[in-house]
Amino acid sequence: MRRLAERTRVSDGYPRPHGRVRRANPALEVIVSAQPDGPYEPLIPMPDLTPDALRTAVARIAPSRVPALTQHLFEATTNAQQTQSLAPLRAFVHSWAVFVAIERHPERAARLRELEQIVDMAEQDPTAAIHEIQQIRKAAEAEAGL
Numbered sequence: 001m002r003r004l005a006e007r008t009r010v011s012d013g014y015p016r017p018h019g020r021v022r023r024a025n026p027a028l029e030v031i032v033s034a035q036p037d038g039p040y041e042p043l044i045p046m047p048d049l050t051p052d053a054l055r056t057a058v059a060r061i062a063p064s065r066v067p068a069l070t071q072h073l074f075e076a077t078t079n080a081q082q083t084q085s086l087a088p089l090r091a092f093v094h095s096w097a098v099f100v101a102i103e104r105h106p107e108r109a110a111r112l113r114e115l116e117q118i119v120d121m122a123e124q125d126p127t128a129a130i131h132e133i134q135q136i137r138k139a140a141e142a143e144a145g146l
Contacts, residue, residue, distance in 0.1 A: 043104050046143060046144060046145075050093075053071070097144040111132075
């Protein structure tokens with residue numbers, strides 16, 4: 001993530017970032033971080049909507065799901081060949097793009113899992129949980145450009 005570094009004045013009068021390397025021109029200083037700037041920043045940028053880009057993204061944010069993605073891609077390719085239609089591949093991209101859009105935000109992913117558990121347990125009225133799940137998925141689709 002790129003953001004302007006917060007600067008403080010030090011004894012020599014030049015602005016410096018907190019605990020980071022000083023660039024040659026402090027006015028142009030930009031910090032690049034592998035960690036999100038805040039609790040609501042995504043872990044990774046939204047990838048292109050291609051099988052390879054989605055696989056790379058899934059490998060970074062949910063490596064345990066790569067076999068499921070690979071199996072789904074295999075099935076989608078087989079179905080596309082058998083039906084002579086791109087619809088199975090479009091469904092694959094849609095499904096995994098939404099997955100990545102949700103999982104790249106840890107708080108959103110955790111909330112979705114909580115809501116799914118509420119629905120699965122059937123101990124309380126699931127109407128509100130279902131509505132929130134729909135909102136999360138709708139936001140993820142918009143974020144993915146679907």
